[in-house]
Amino acid sequence: MTATNTRNIVLHVADVHRHFGGLRALSDIDLQVEEGKTHAIIGPNGAGKSTLLNVVIGRLPPTSGAVIFDGQILTGKAPHEINQIGIARVFQTPEIFPDLPVLHNVMAPAFSKRDGAFRINLFQRLDTERAVREEAESLLQDVGLFERRNTNAGALSRGDKRRLELAMCLIQHPRLLLLDEPTAGMSRHDTNTTIELLQKIKQRGMTKLIIEHDMHVVFSLADRISVLAQGRIIAEGLPDEIRGDPRVHEAYLGGAIQ
Numbered sequence: 001m002t003a004t005n006t007r008n009i010v011l012h013v014a015d016v017h018r019h020f021g022g023l024r025a026l027s028d029i030d031l032q033v034e035e036g037k038t039h040a041i042i043g044p045n046g047a048g049k050s051t052l053l054n055v056v057i058g059r060l061p062p063t064s065g066a067v068i069f070d071g072q073i074l075t076g077k078a079p080h081e082i083n084q085i086g087i088a089r090v091f092q093t094p095e096i097f098p099d100l101p102v103l104h105n106v107m108a109p110a111f112s113k114r115d116g117a118f119r120i121n122l123f124q125r126l127d128t129e130r131a132v133r134e135e136a137e138s139l140l141q142d143v144g145l146f147e148r149r150n151t152n153a154g155a156l157s158r159g160d161k162r163r164l165e166l167a168m169c170l171i172q173h174p175r176l177l178l179l180d181e182p183t184a185g186m187s188r189h190d191t192n193t194t195i196e197l198l199q200k201i202k203q204r205g206m207t208k209l210i211i212e213h214d215m216h217v218v219f220s221l222a223d224r225i226s227v228l229a230q231g232r233i234i235a236e237g238l239p240d241e242i243r244g245d246p247r248v249h250e251a252y253l254g255g256a257i258q
């Protein structure tokens with residue numbers, strides 16, 4: 001086999017099951033994400049999508065199975081260790097520092113990443129690290145929040161909080177970016193701006209695993225799509241294959257895929 005035929009799998013979710021009591025939220029999950037690609041996970045409400053991301057980032061241990069990233073087994077590692085290894089996530093519910101200005105929210109993860117932990121003198125250093133500030137300002141330009149850089153993050157709209165969180169992830173330069181409904185709560189205009197931003201990141205070669213209900217977003221960005229329904233992957237393939245797959249239409253009761 002030649003090197004050009006070898007797919008470089010950066011994330012492998014291997015035979016993962018996750019139960020909550022009697023509820024089988026994930027069963028038999030085998031997922032391989034190729035380096036530099038955008039892999040989308042779609043599926044109806046309650047399918048297990050967020051649970052799967054929580055397993056990948058170490059927030060939820062799998063009941064059985066393993067998560068392997070770049071050859072390392074992540075299972076059993078704490079979320080901050082997994083973040084240090086190079087995985088960052090934009091959450092379905094934005095997780096920000098509401099009482100800090102927008103600019104400092106973007107700067108904080110860069111310090112955390114650099115030092116491995118927040119330090120007591122973090123707030124003093126937030127005022128002094130020029131390089132981090134410049135990168136944070138540039139990212140705020142990219143996500144359209146530069147004008148609001150001095151506003152406390154808690155005052156932003158839901159859609160703006162999501163864009164802020166995206167900037168907070170990008171400043172960490174993750175190898176794998178996980179996005180859980182990155183355009184939820186956004187207007188069509190803001191959704192299109194976010195699609196353009198994510199396409200720009202793709203050109204930089206960052207691997208992305210994206211959960212999204214909005215099929216316009218999925219089909220604009222995804223190189224490959226896995227469909228989750230009732231905790232199982234029922235289909236996987238190229239966007240055109242998924243669009244035409246009758247099992248996928250059935251899972252969405254004929255509604256969502258156009």
Ligand SMILES: Nc1ncnc2c1ncn2[C@@H]1O[C@H](COP(=O)(O)OP(=O)(O)OP(=O)(O)O)[C@@H](O)[C@H]1O
Nearest residue numbers: 020023025043044045046047048049050051052092
């Ligand atoms: N911590 C938990 N404890 C018990 N049950 C849970 C927990 N988290 C999720 N579940 C259940 O697991 C199933 C999958 O939920 P999950 O949030 O992963 O779905 P989802 O595909 O992300 O849905 P949505 O599209 O609504 O965000 C659901 O039945 C949910 O109620």
Ligand SMILES: [Mg+2]
Nearest residue numbers: 049050051092
């Ligand atoms: Mg979810």
